[in-house]
Amino acid sequence: MKNASKVAFVLVIVLSISLVSISVNFASAQAVPDWVKNTALWYGEGVVSEGEFLNMIKFLIENKVIVVEISEHIPQVTNAEIFIPNGNFDVTGAGFYSPLNLEIPTGTTVTWINDDSVPHNIQSIGEKGKVIQLFNSPPLNTGDKFEFTFEESGVYNYFCSFHPWRVGVVTVS
Numbered sequence: 001m002k003n004a005s006k007v008a009f010v011l012v013i014v015l016s017i018s019l020v021s022i023s024v025n026f027a028s029a030q031a032v033p034d035w036v037k038n039t040a041l042w043y044g045e046g047v048v049s050e051g052e053f054l055n056m057i058k059f060l061i062e063n064k065v066i067v068v069e070i071s072e073h074i075p076q077v078t079n080a081e082i083f084i085p086n087g088n089f090d091v092t093g094a095g096f097y098s099p100l101n102l103e104i105p106t107g108t109t110v111t112w113i114n115d116d117s118v119p120h121n122i123q124s125i126g127e128k129g130k131v132i133q134l135f136n137s138p139p140l141n142t143g144d145k146f147e148f149t150f151e152e153s154g155v156y157n158y159f160c161s162f163h164p165w166r167v168g169v170v171t172v173s
């Protein structure tokens with residue numbers, strides 16, 4: 001029982017070193033030196049210390065008997081789009097931003113695209129519904145785009161200053 005828990009402990013250590021991938025190079029398994037085998041045996045018998053045993057594991061990794069592959073961190077580039085649909089200008093119409101509440105992870109670049117027949121702009125607004133200088137576009141003619149990258153989580157409201165009844169939301173988490 002004592003030995004089993006030691007083995008479990010070591011497995012946890014090794015697995016936490018490499019969250020990505022571990023493989024054993026069986027081709028060189030016969031190259032495992034006797035001192036490694038003895039260290040494992042003696043560790044099981046309580047003769048050698050945990051430190052010596054872990055040094056032995058380290059030796060196996062450094063000599064590629066245990067192959068540890070750690071993939072490089074590749075930053076994820078995420079993009080999302082919000083369409084300003086045809087008829088968005090019409091206060092009596094249903095031309096809501098699409099999507100009306102965009103939910104995205106932090107680091108996402110959002111592109112607004114004006115698909116309406118008249119110019120619009122995108123103005124970030126604060127809690128009281130007034131324009132704040134966070135993301136603010138010039139007038140966007142039909143087909144024009146505006147983009148902003150959301151680096152911090154939060155709920156962001158915006159509207160079009162020409163058609164202030166059009167309020168949209170970007171939720172970043």
Ligand SMILES: [Cu+2]
Pocket residue numbers: 089119120121160161162163166
């Ligand atoms: Cu507008």
